[in-house]
Amino acid sequence: MRINSILTSLLTTVFLTACNSGKQAENAYDWGKLPQQADLNWADSVGSRKQPEGTIVSANSFGAIADSTKLSTEAIQKAIDSCAASGGGTVTLAPGHYLVGALFIKSGVNLLLDKGVTLLASTDINNYPEFRSRIAGIEMVWPSAVINVVKQKNVAVSGKGVIDCRGKKFWEQYWKMRKEYESKGLRWAVDYDCKRVRGILVERSTDVTLKDFTLMRTGFWACQILYSDYCSINGLKINNNIDGRGPSTDGVDIDSSSNILIENCMIDCNDDNICLKSGRDTDGLRVNRPTENVVIRHCTTHKGTGLITCGSETSGSIRNILGHDLTAQGTWSVLRLKSAMSRGGTIENIYITRVKADSVRNVLAADLNWNPQYSYSTLPEEYSHQEIPEHWKTLLTPVVPEEKGYPKFRNVYLSHIKATNVREFISASGWNDTLRLENFFLYAIEAQAQKAGQIRYSRNFNLAEVTLDTKDNTPIISEHNDKCKMQLKSSSTGNL
Numbered sequence: 001m002r003i004n005s006i007l008t009s010l011l012t013t014v015f016l017t018a019c020n021s022g023k024q025a026e027n028a029y030d031w032g033k034l035p036q037q038a039d040l041n042w043a044d045s046v047g048s049r050k051q052p053e054g055t056i057v058s059a060n061s062f063g064a065i066a067d068s069t070k071l072s073t074e075a076i077q078k079a080i081d082s083c084a085a086s087g088g089g090t091v092t093l094a095p096g097h098y099l100v101g102a103l104f105i106k107s108g109v110n111l112l113l114d115k116g117v118t119l120l121a122s123t124d125i126n127n128y129p130e131f132r133s134r135i136a137g138i139e140m141v142w143p144s145a146v147i148n149v150v151k152q153k154n155v156a157v158s159g160k161g162v163i164d165c166r167g168k169k170f171w172e173q174y175w176k177m178r179k180e181y182e183s184k185g186l187r188w189a190v191d192y193d194c195k196r197v198r199g200i201l202v203e204r205s206t207d208v209t210l211k212d213f214t215l216m217r218t219g220f221w222a223c224q225i226l227y228s229d230y231c232s233i234n235g236l237k238i239n240n241n242i243d244g245r246g247p248s249t250d251g252v253d254i255d256s257s258s259n260i261l262i263e264n265c266m267i268d269c270n271d272d273n274i275c276l277k278s279g280r281d282t283d284g285l286r287v288n289r290p291t292e293n294v295v296i297r298h299c300t301t302h303k304g305t306g307l308i309t310c311g312s313e314t315s316g317s318i319r320n321i322l323g324h325d326l327t328a329q330g331t332w333s334v335l336r337l338k339s340a341m342s343r344g345g346t347i348e349n350i351y352i353t354r355v356k357a358d359s360v361r362n363v364l365a366a367d368l369n370w371n372p373q374y375s376y377s378t379l380p381e382e383y384s385h386q387e388i389p390e391h392w393k394t395l396l397t398p399v400v401p402e403e404k405g406y407p408k409f410r411n412v413y414l415s416h417i418k419a420t421n422v423r424e425f426i427s428a429s430g431w432n433d434t435l436r437l438e439n440f441f442l443y444a445i446e447a448q449a450q451k452a453g454q455i456r457y458s459r460n461f462n463l464a465e466v467t468l469d470t471k472d473n474t475p476i477i478s479e480h481n482d483k484c485k486m487q488l489k490s491s492s493t494g495n496l
Contacts, residue, residue, distance in 0.1 A: 048156075057091055084109050098120065101146075113157070154207045170220065218240055234264055243305050256279060317347070333361055368429070455484070
């Protein structure tokens with residue numbers, strides 16, 4: 001017995017040592033020579049801290065039927081409510097296709113979508129009751145999502161099944177309205193007037209796990225984590241590029257939320273793939289809640305405008321973001337930072353390392369004044385004497401004083417990135433001499449690009465151990481920069 005005990009102890013020690021060694025290896029980030037090394041201790045405490053446990057409840061026993069022509073919303077909701085009332089557990093479905101409207105998952109419940117189970121979202125917007133939420137940076141009344149976790153604790157949606165949101169109807173509605181609104185000078189309003197159904201909403205909740213299922217063809221954002229803490233998104237496959245070009249079909253949006261883990265996901269969409277947000281303009285400054293402490297790892301993105309994007313909703317600030325061991329294939333940018341001169345807030349302490357990228361537009365894109373046509377709201381004269389919607393009034397409320405709306409980007413670190421078939425290596429611009437990009441560090445990057453790009457209005461912008469091969473042999477355009485160091489290995493960029 002004693003020998004067995006000693007052997008077990010030794011094996012346990014070896015196992016724990018191996019695990020700790022693996023963890024240390026993964027967390028051995030290299031940012032080059034810095035004035036001060038990064039403090040990433042917060043990164044070990046992100047993600048859901050528990051999982052639902054308890055009884056197994058069959059939604060089929062409550063009347064859910066695998067018939068894509070008959071709504072099973074009520075039956076599945078009864079199963080969820082019953083499971084929660086009994087102390088929590090798992091709600092299951094037999095294989096098949098189930099037509100549903102909005103479902104609301106309750107505390108202690110895991111909605112298990114096993115392989116062979118598909119939830120088909122109704123295309124009738126009346127099956128998604130409206131309530132006040134936050135949409136694209138402002139709080140307003142909006143339809144519920146297909147899957148909703150609102151003011152709950154310890155919740156999961158898991159399994160190898162599929163949630164098909166069938167959003168093409170909403171896409172077509174948006175493009176039609178967009179054309180009409182642009183002709184009237186209302187580009188800034190159409191995204192809010194055209195109500196579309198999100199795939200998943202997690203709002204004001206804690207310890208939520210979304211794991212392993214496929215989410216596709218969402219009418220609007222695929223997965224929004226809003227005003228929530230300690231959430232995990234693991235192994236999701238998000239495909240919004242089926243059946244056409246879906247507008248605003250972001251993959252994952254972390255919106256004024258904290259301690260979030262995103263890992264092992266594949267995202268193909270028509271807007272930002274993984275996006276960090278924190279509110280827009282006056283309304284976002286009123287809420288003033290940051291997105292912070294987010295880890296993104298072992299994810300792959302395809303079509304979409306940013307592997308990792310911060311903004312353009314920055315009012316509550318975005319900080320402490322770590323992305324590592326990532327792949328971008330055909331994505332717009334590896335790291336994209338964007339805001340507007342009415343947003344306010346600070347993007348800071350952004351760490352991206354160990355990335356492979358191919359066929360991307362930029363390795364880094366940073367713009368304090370992004371997309372003015374969308375970012376700024378001006379009421380056309382013909383509407384000045386008409387009653388306008390509440391959310392128009394919100395969008396039109398100016399930030400006072402104006403300086404409160406000036407955003408700041410600082411403390412950004414990129415290292416160990418290999419990128420091929422890049423259109424433009426870098427596009428980074430502050431606003432003027434007093435509003436600069438500050439403390440950017442790019443280290444150990446290899447990029448093959450058509451153009452080198454430009455850096456303007458920055459302070460302490462550093463490139464070290466960067467190998468840049470460009471087709472046109474032109475240097476990085478460097479204008480209005482202060483205390484910047486650019487050491488590139490490739491002679492094609494000239495002497496910077």
